[in-house]
Amino acid sequence: MLPPFxxxxxxxxxxRKQTERANRIASLPSAYLTPISTQDxxxxxxxxxxxxxxxxxGLLRPIDILRTYGKIAIRAHEKTNCLTEVMLPExxxxxxxxVNLKGPLAGIPISLKDSIAVKDFDVSVGYSCNTGKxxxxxxxxxxxxxxxxxxxxxxxxxxxxxxxxxxxxxxxxRCTNPHNKKYSxxxxxxxxxxxxxxxxxxxxxxSDVAGSVRAPAHFSGIYSLRCSxxxxxxxxxxTSMPGQEGxxxxxxxxxxxxxxxxxxxxxxxxxxxxxxxxxxxPIEWRDDQERSAQxxxxxxxxxxxxxxxxxxxxxxxxxxxxxxxxxxxxGHEVVDVNPPSPYEAxxxxxxxxxxxxxxxxRSFFRTGEWDDPGAAQMNFYMNIPRPFKYxxxxxxxxxxxxxxxxxxxxxxxxxxxxxxxKWVAKREAYKARWHDWWQNKAKLDFMLTPPNAxxxxxHDGMKxxxxxxxxxxxxxxxxxxxxxxxxxxxxxxxxQLPPNFRFHDLNGVAQGAYxxxxxxxxxxxxxxxxxxxxxxxxxxxxxxxxxxxxALDKHGGRYELLxxx
Numbered sequence: 001m002l003p004p005f006x007x008x009x010x011x012x013x014x015x016r017k018q019t020e021r022a023n024r025i026a027s028l029p030s031a032y033l034t035p036i037s038t039q040d041x042x043x044x045x046x047x048x049x050x051x052x053x054x055x056x057x058g059l060l061r062p063i064d065i066l067r068t069y070g071k072i073a074i075r076a077h078e079k080t081n082c083l084t085e086v087m088l089p090e091x092x093x094x095x096x097x098x099v100n101l102k103g104p105l106a107g108i109p110i111s112l113k114d115s116i117a118v119k120d121f122d123v124s125v126g127y128s129c130n131t132g133k134x135x136x137x138x139x140x141x142x143x144x145x146x147x148x149x150x151x152x153x154x155x156x157x158x159x160x161x162x163x164x165x166x167x168x169x170x171x172x173x174r175c176t177n178p179h180n181k182k183y184s185x186x187x188x189x190x191x192x193x194x195x196x197x198x199x200x201x202x203x204x205x206x207s208d209v210a211g212s213v214r215a216p217a218h219f220s221g222i223y224s225l226r227c228s229x230x231x232x233x234x235x236x237x238x239t240s241m242p243g244q245e246g247x248x249x250x251x252x253x254x255x256x257x258x259x260x261x262x263x264x265x266x267x268x269x270x271x272x273x274x275x276x277x278x279x280x281x282p283i284e285w286r287d288d289q290e291r292s293a294q295x296x297x298x299x300x301x302x303x304x305x306x307x308x309x310x311x312x313x314x315x316x317x318x319x320x321x322x323x324x325x326x327x328x329x330x331g332h333e334v335v336d337v338n339p340p341s342p343y344e345a346x347x348x349x350x351x352x353x354x355x356x357x358x359x360x361x362r363s364f365f366r367t368g369e370w371d372d373p374g375a376a377q378m379n380f381y382m383n384i385p386r387p388f389k390y391x392x393x394x395x396x397x398x399x400x401x402x403x404x405x406x407x408x409x410x411x412x413x414x415x416x417x418x419x420x421x422k423w424v425a426k427r428e429a430y431k432a433r434w435h436d437w438w439q440n441k442a443k444l445d446f447m448l449t450p451p452n453a454x455x456x457x458x459h460d461g462m463k464x465x466x467x468x469x470x471x472x473x474x475x476x477x478x479x480x481x482x483x484x485x486x487x488x489x490x491x492x493x494x495x496q497l498p499p500n501f502r503f504h505d506l507n508g509v510a511q512g513a514y515x516x517x518x519x520x521x522x523x524x525x526x527x528x529x530x531x532x533x534x535x536x537x538x539x540x541x542x543x544x545x546x547x548x549x550x551a552l553d554k555h556g557g558r559y560e561l562l563x564x565x
Contacts, residue, residue, distance in 0.1 A: 005367075007368040009366065010366040010369055011368075013128035013129075013131045014128055014170045016132070017122075017128075017131050017171050018171075021085070021086055028070075028074070033071070034071070036072075040071065043064065043068040044199065047202075047257060047263070048105070048260050048263055048264065051065055051108060052104065052106050052149070056101075060107065062096075062151060065107050065108065066088070066092065066107075069153070070088045070109070070153055072201075072564060073111070073154050076178065077195075079178060080177070080195075081174060082185070082198070083154050083155070083156060084154075084156060084191065085122070086154055087154060087155070090120070091152060094151055095107065095151045101149055103148040104266075104267035105150040105264070105267050107151065108149065108150050109153045109202075110151065110153070110204060111195055111200075111203075112141075112156065113188075113192060113204070113205060113207060114126070114172075114191070115162070115239060116141050116155065116205065116236065116237050117135045117138065117139030117141075117236045117237055118142050119136065122134055122135075123237070124171050124172075125160075125238050126158055126172065127169070127240070127364040127369070128170060128171050128366055131171060138236070139235065139237055140236035140276050141205065141236045143276060144268070144271050144277075147271060148268070154200075154201075156175075156204065157190060157194075159190070160240075160365075160371065160375075161240050161372050162241070163210070163372065163375045163378070164373075164374045164375060164462050165187045165457060165462055165465070166187045166462050167186070167187045167189075167191055168372065170369055176194070176459075177194065177456055177525070178562060179197070179220070179456075179525050180456075180522075180525060182458055182521070183522070184457050184459060184461065185219055185456070186215040186216030186217070186219035187462075188207070189206025189212050189213050189254065190216050192204040192206050192216060192254050193217060193220030193222060196255065198564075199563075199564035202256050202260050203253065204254045206251070206254050207251045208249065208476065209249040209476060210349070210469050211472025211473060213253075213254055214226055214451050214484050214530065215469075217254060217484035218451040218526065218530075219452075220456075221562070222254060222255065223256070223257065223260075223486070224255070224261070224483065225253055225482070225483045225484075225538065226252050226475065226481065226483070227251075227253075227481060228250070228480065228535045228538070229479055230279060231269075231280070231281060231536055231538055232251050233268075233273045233276060233277040233280055234249070234250065234251050235277045235279060240360070240361040241360045241361050244353065244360065246420070246424065247473075247476050248476075253265050253268070257561075258485070258545055269283075272284075281536070283536065285539065286539050290542075292540075293543035293544055294547070298331060298333060299446065300443060301324075301444065301445065301447070302336075302337035302442055303335065304337055304342075304448070304471075305336055308341065309346060309510065310453035310513050312450040313495070313517045314498075314519065315454075315488075315525075316452065316455065317450070318495060319450070319529055320450055322556055323448060323487060323529050323548060325555065326548070327548065329554070330551045330555070337442055339442070340433045340434050342470055344430060345473070345474045345477045345478070346408070346470045347408060349473050349474070350412075350473070352424070352427060354382065354412075355423065356414060357413065357415075358378055358379045361375065373460050373462055377463055381409055382413065389412070389413070393406050393409055396508070404507035404510075405509055431479075435534075445544075446533050447532040448531060449530045449532060450530065451472060451484055451530040453513045454517045456526075458521075461516045464511075464513070464515050468509060468510075468513035471530065472530070478535070479535050480537075481532070481534070481538050481540075482530055482531065482532050483544075484529070484530055485545055485548060485549060486526050486527075486528045486561075487552065488527050488559065489524050489560075490519060490522040490526075490527060492519045492522075496519045497519070531545050
């Protein structure tokens with residue numbers, strides 16, 4: 001139906017999907033709606049490796065694990081609106097008759113970002129135009145999971161456009177943070193963040209083009225790994241930007257605990273995903289890299305205190321320093337670093353990601369469909385006529401004297417193929433400079449950075465903070481492997497802004513982020529750190545994350561997960 005008449009079709013589609021979800025939940029067997037039992041507690045306390053062993057030995061039935069985590073997932077949804085497609089009845093059938101119960105993930109329920117294709121279910125990606133079109137077969141990702149023995153049981157919420165650290169859309173509604181309902185759980189894989197943080201699952205899969213598995217881990221307080229391109233399967237999904245390869249998106253694992261993240265990652269690689277998906281490099285799990293990182297006595301660690309665009313807020317700086325102190329106490333060499341300009345990466349990456357003029361993600365909207373505030377801001381600036389935009393650029397640069405914001409908007413317009421290729425050349429030259437700096441000047445084993453300048457943003461806060469993604473986006477451009485470790489929580493007694501803080505002295509990007517920083521309101525929200533290796537170093541980064549958590553155990557204490565209620 002053509003605009004504006006498609007508005008009515010949009011409203012009908014949203015109502016249909018939300019009614020369908022509510023009816024599915026209401027019609028679930030009573031096992032999903034009863035209080036948590038003693039047997040449930042036994043299941044909930046076991047890491048997935050132990051659960052798999054119990055399934056292999058016949059000590060646990062997959063359906064019992066499914067019903068335990070399905071029960072908590074429904075509770076998580078009632079609190080946070082984290083679920084989209086509720087697949088529990090089908091999952092029971094899969095657990096009994098379809099999945100490989102001798103596989104490395106035998107009987108383990110796995111949640112999936114809504115963008116992943118499952119047979120007989122829509123892949124809406126938050127757009128109403130994608131509803132009512134169930135997929136005829138499982139996507140490649142789901143085929144691998146079932147062959148490994150995993151049981152997909154729910155799909156999770158995300159933002160329309162997939163270009164936000166929030167997770168709201170008209171089709172499924174707003175997902176909230178399980179720590180504080182006034183805040184975002186992150187995005188674009190925010191539903192996974194909320195579900196896993198609440199305890200409604202142990203492992204899940206998201207995607208990341210600018211921080212979309214790392215921001216939810218940071219906002220919600222879980223663990224995630226941003227894999228390098230080609231290490232994790234990516235086929236069998238839908239997206240808001242098909243064909244966008246300037247900054248490739250990657251699918252990657254998320255987990256409630258680090259042990260589960262490590263085991264899940266290793267299990268997926270053991271399935272030889274390159275035999276299913278042409279985009280995956282044929283790289284086996286490298287035990288030698290894992291062993292080398294385990295055995296090395298003294299690491300050289302680089303600390304990126306600021307990206308030069310937005311200094312981290314007190315809570316994020318404190319979390320970073322807590323990890324630095326723990327590593328120093330273990331005898332590691334920790335040095336502050338000044339790499340090639342992260343701001344330059346932000347300019348290049350944002351230009352390449354939206355070189356189509358924001359047209360692709362806009363093309364899926366129907367009349368009256370709610371738009372993410374951050375994505376709407378990007379589109380607004382993209383569509384200012386270029387003569388007027390140039391005048392605005394001059395005013396920002398020479399009157400406001402804000403070189404940071406001016407540099408971002410200077411080339412913020414649709415690119416021709418000729419222009420796009422020039423920006424790709426800039427990207428590759430920048431990556432080469434970073435590689436040379438890391439290998440020959442800094443000579444690091446790994447880096448530590450904040451994952452974001454602030455903890456979680458309040459709902460609709462991305463309108464102001466849309467460009468506050470440099471700490472994650474940098475490593476999408478570089479295609480480096482990154483992991484997120486929860487460290488602490490915002491403490492209103494420790495994390496206030498200093499008395500000499502001057503908001504109006506900040507550049508425009510930093511103002512957008514700090515507009516929403518309030519230690520009193522944010523008290524109790526999670527704060528994490530980002531662990532960075534070079535490209536295709538998943539084994540090394542996961543092992544280093546384990547050693548960091550062990551150091552925190554000895555010097556300051558491990559992060560406390562939300563209790564499962």
